[in-house]
Amino acid sequence: xxxxxxxxxxxxxxxxxxxMALEEVDGKEKFIEDAWKRKEGGGGKTKIIANGNVxxxxxxxxxxxxxxxxxxxxxQLKIEGAKWFASGISLVLHPVNPFVPTxxxxxxxxxxxNENDEVTDxxxxxxxxxxxxxxxxxxxxxxxxxxxxVCDEFDLSFYPEFKKNCDNYFVNYHRNNERRGIGGIFxxxxxxxxxxxVNFWMNFAKACGNAFLTAYLPIVEKRKKIEYNNNNxxxxxxxxxxxxxxxxxxxxxxxxxxxxxGRTESILMSLPPTVRFxxxxxxxxxxxxxxxxQIFLQPKEWI
Amino acid sequence: xxxxxxxxxxxxxxxxxxxMALEEVDGKEKFIEDAWKRKEGGGGKTKIIANGNVxxxxxxxxxxxxxxxxxxxxxQLKIEGAKWFASGISLVLHPVNPFVPTxxxxxxxxxxxNENDEVTDxxxxxxxxxxxxxxxxxxxxxxxxxxxxVCDEFDLSFYPEFKKNCDNYFVNYHRNNERRGIGGIFxxxxxxxxxxxVNFWMNFAKACGNAFLTAYLPIVEKRKKIEYNNNNxxxxxxxxxxxxxxxxxxxxxxxxxxxxxGRTESILMSLPPTVRFxxxxxxxxxxxxxxxxQIFLQPKEWI
Numbered sequence: 001x002x003x004x005x006x007x008x009x010x011x012x013x014x015x016x017x018x019x020m021a022l023e024e025v026d027g028k029e030k031f032i033e034d035a036w037k038r039k040e041g042g043g044g045k046t047k048i049i050a051n052g053n054v055x056x057x058x059x060x061x062x063x064x065x066x067x068x069x070x071x072x073x074x075x076q077l078k079i080e081g082a083k084w085f086a087s088g089i090s091l092v093l094h095p096v097n098p099f100v101p102t103x104x105x106x107x108x109x110x111x112x113x114n115e116n117d118e119v120t121d122x123x124x125x126x127x128x129x130x131x132x133x134x135x136x137x138x139x140x141x142x143x144x145x146x147x148x149x150v151c152d153e154f155d156l157s158f159y160p161e162f163k164k165n166c167d168n169y170f171v172n173y174h175r176n177n178e179r180r181g182i183g184g185i186f187x188x189x190x191x192x193x194x195x196x197x198v199n200f201w202m203n204f205a206k207a208c209g210n211a212f213l214t215a216y217l218p219i220v221e222k223r224k225k226i227e228y229n230n231n232n233x234x235x236x237x238x239x240x241x242x243x244x245x246x247x248x249x250x251x252x253x254x255x256x257x258x259x260x261x262g263r264t265e266s267i268l269m270s271l272p273p274t275v276r277f278x279x280x281x282x283x284x285x286x287x288x289x290x291x292x293x294q295i296f297l298q299p300k301e302w303i
Numbered sequence: 304x305x306x307x308x309x310x311x312x313x314x315x316x317x318x319x320x321x322x323m324a325l326e327e328v329d330g331k332e333k334f335i336e337d338a339w340k341r342k343e344g345g346g347g348k349t350k351i352i353a354n355g356n357v358x359x360x361x362x363x364x365x366x367x368x369x370x371x372x373x374x375x376x377x378x379q380l381k382i383e384g385a386k387w388f389a390s391g392i393s394l395v396l397h398p399v400n401p402f403v404p405t406x407x408x409x410x411x412x413x414x415x416x417n418e419n420d421e422v423t424d425x426x427x428x429x430x431x432x433x434x435x436x437x438x439x440x441x442x443x444x445x446x447x448x449x450x451x452x453v454c455d456e457f458d459l460s461f462y463p464e465f466k467k468n469c470d471n472y473f474v475n476y477h478r479n480n481e482r483r484g485i486g487g488i489f490x491x492x493x494x495x496x497x498x499x500x501v502n503f504w505m506n507f508a509k510a511c512g513n514a515f516l517t518a519y520l521p522i523v524e525k526r527k528k529i530e531y532n533n534n535n536x537x538x539x540x541x542x543x544x545x546x547x548x549x550x551x552x553x554x555x556x557x558x559x560x561x562x563x564x565g566r567t568e569s570i571l572m573s574l575p576p577t578v579r580f581x582x583x584x585x586x587x588x589x590x591x592x593x594x595x596x597q598i599f600l601q602p603k604e605w606i
Contacts, residue, residue, distance in 0.1 A: 034583070048582045059582065174561040241574070248551035249561065258477040258552065271544070271580035278576065279351045279362065280337070280568045 003122075003198055004085065007109050010202075011062045011089040012045070014209050018091065019047050019060050021213050025220055026052040031060065036263055040067040046266045050273070054100065054224050058093035059269030069112070076256060081112035081120055088126070089209060090253075092270040093216075098236035099226040101132035101139070101181070102243065103216050104270070106253070107205040124201040125188035126208060128215065129166055131181030131243060133236045135292040137302075139219045140182045144302040146215035147185045150207045154200070162187045167299040172246050179296045180246045235289050238281050240272035247271065306425075306501055307388065310412050313505075314365045314392040315348070317512050321394065322350050322363050324516050328523055329355040334363065339566055343370040349569045353576070357403065357527050361396035362572030372415070379559060384415035384423055391429070392512060393556075395573040396519075401539035402529040404435035404442070404484070405546065406519050407573070409556070410508045427504040428491035429511060431518065432469055434484030434546060436539045438595040440605075442522045443485045447605040449518035450488045453510045457503070465490045470602040475549050482599045483549045538592050541584050543575035550574065 001009070019031045029052035037043040044063030049055050066085040073079060088108025095102065107126035114120050130143050144163070151158035162185035170180045185208070192198040247254050247270055257267040283289030304312070322334045332355035340346040347366030352358050369388040376382060391411025398405065410429035417423050433446050447466070454461035469489035475481045488511070495501040550557050550573055560570040586592030 046582075050582065057580075057582070174567045237577075241578075244547060244578075244580075245551065245571075248548065249558070255552070264477045265583045268548075268580065269582050273580060274540075275544075275547075275578040275580070276576060277360075277547075277571065277574035277578070279353065279360070279572050 003202065004087065004109075004111070007202060007205075008064055008087055010206055011087065011107070011209070014212075015045065015047065015060050015062045015089055018212060019049075021217065022049065022055065022058070022060075022093070025217060025224075026054045028053040029055070034265075036266065038065050038067075038263065040065075040261075042066050044263070044266060046263075046269065048269060052096070054095055054097070054220060056094050056096040057269075057273035058091070059266070060089070060091040061266050061269065062089050063087060063266070072259070076259070079112060079121070082115045083113040083117070085111040085113070091212075094240070094272045095220070095224070097224055097226065098133045098228050098232040099223040100220050101130050101223075102240075102272070103130050104128065105209070105212055107209050109202070109205070121191070122198060123189045123191045124205050125190060126205055127162065127166055127169075127184060127186030128208065128212060129170055129181055129184035129186065130216075130219075131239070132292065133232070133239050134288055135182075135295065136219075136223070139222070140302045142218060143182075143184065143215050146211050147208065148303055150204075150211045151185065153207065154204050155196075158187075158204075159185065163301075170246060171250070172242055173250065175242065175245070176297065178242065178293075179299055180243055182295060182302070183299055234276065235283070237272075237274055237276035238278060240275045241277045244271055244275055306505065307390065307412075307414070310505060310508075311367055311390055313509055313512070314390065314410070317515075318348065318350065318363050318365045318392055321515060322352075324520065325352065325358065325361070325363075325396070328520060328527075329357045331356040332358070337568075339569065341368050341370075341566070343368075343564075345369050347566070347569060349566075349572065351572060355399070357398055357400070357523060359397050359399040360572075360576035361394070362569070363392070363394040364569050364572065365392050366390065366569070375562070379562070382415060382424070385418045386416040386420070388414040388416070394515075397543070397575045398523070398527070400527055400529065401436045401531050401535040402526040403523055404433050404526075405543075405575070406433055407431065408512070408515055410512050412505070412508070424494070425501060426492050426494045427508050428493060429508055430465070430469055430472075430487060430489030431511065431515060432473055432484055432487035432489065433519075433522075434542070435595065436535070436542050437591055438485075438598065439522075439526070442525070443605045445521060446485075446487065446518050449514050450511065451606055453507075453514045454488065456510065457507050458499075461490075461507075462488065473549060474553070475545055476553065478545065478548070479600065481545065481596075482602055483546055485598060485605070486602055537579065538586070540575075540577055540579035541581060543578045544580045547574055547578055 023030050029049050031047040031049045034046045042065035047060045049058045064087040069081050090106040092104045105128035109124050112121040148159040166183040166186035169186050172178045190201045326333050332352050334350040334352045337349045345368035350363045352361045367390040372384050393409040395407045408431035412427050415424040451462040465488035469486040472489050473483045493504045
């Protein structure tokens, strides 16, 4: 099996495993699958759940896409080569209950080739981040600890570095540097180097992908039955507004996808189902809403 | 009175006249005013209405801002000079009733100066566009006719040109070139030239600004009492999602404002109050919703 085949087999299998586990937790709705083709090369599988008991809207996507390097890619991605290949898994889940956090994860590999179809460059990237609406310290710790454990098995420097990357990436710069959540891990452009060959980075991505259910499901199980009122839902919808702002204004993946004619519906599956924008909304000082907002403004160490 | 004083007096007076008229139509809520200062120079008045009988959320803003030309402005606005000045009025209204259209308008002047504070460049720009959720041909005609009449008093070439500009500006390129509404007029970078001096362009902007209530209010009055159901509201919220997408992904003014540290709350007052994002939403073929969608995909002449 080639590197690419190995990776594609993994992400499609992971997609199925994640969707099955999420359906079981949801207990009502199933994922529907849209397989799509890309005119310029490749395609993907978009799996969507909506109006479930637990998940109000969610998508778990895989894609395997390739083509010629365009001028736009040269400029925007700063890459050089004749052809490219990209493949990854990407998911976003927006729960109904404001006490259950939204989650995002994405793991991808990228290859570049010269005119003779020889690989000239290859890298891995990805990450997982959690967006709670209310703070449960033990959940934040559990989430971070899960990924720290994975990281530590590969390199002790990874967790501190990738945790910081994450805090510095999911930032609404136009909102006083508010983070969209309590972070997680994020890394990019990891190329085979010295003792970290291509299998090292693929195995690391696989380990992170496999950790998703361990990191997220226990939190869902613990919080999905908490009773909530209209104020809790209101706050969730306000925060979802900030999620929309981040994804549409700042997220490199979203903007790159949209501007290079990716499949819009698969890219924008990340947007929350119902959202509110209110002028100058501020939670009451000292409230639970304010408490988590302060953490978004000043990320902390969870471990 | 200098050109700038003349313009500032006009926009602040127009802001008051528009807010008073909208309050009367609303019959319940009043605008609240936030006066703000900008650290780098100038400030503005943001007037906001929310949860009215007619207007679910709306803002009517004026600003008078100035400062030194930064590197970011040189790159993004492609301008040269030592100092700049900008002043304008900007409004967006999101009605409760899905049969009442959303409307946006913006008129602004811009000046550049050299080190000796001499004016080296000056231009006007602006426009008004209508975003209905259901099509009433007579409303679209009335709206366009109002601005055609204003344009025709200044130059017979204006309406056809500015109508086309508008159709080509408010476009969600990532949505198969769907327009966000049925258009209106849009023009930019209008500099004093030959027989069109600075007063010509200021008077044109004033005439367009003054036409706003004539263009919009009769439509509100006609449609505000139409009964609507949950499906109509759902469709309105889906379309509001497209409004968000346009403003955050494509709108030059929004992105420039956010990236140059404008006042976020005043810029993002344009976002709708409640919004929905649904995967792959498509109205039923032949429905009223589909009828207006087809017009967004293929703009037409209304006069």
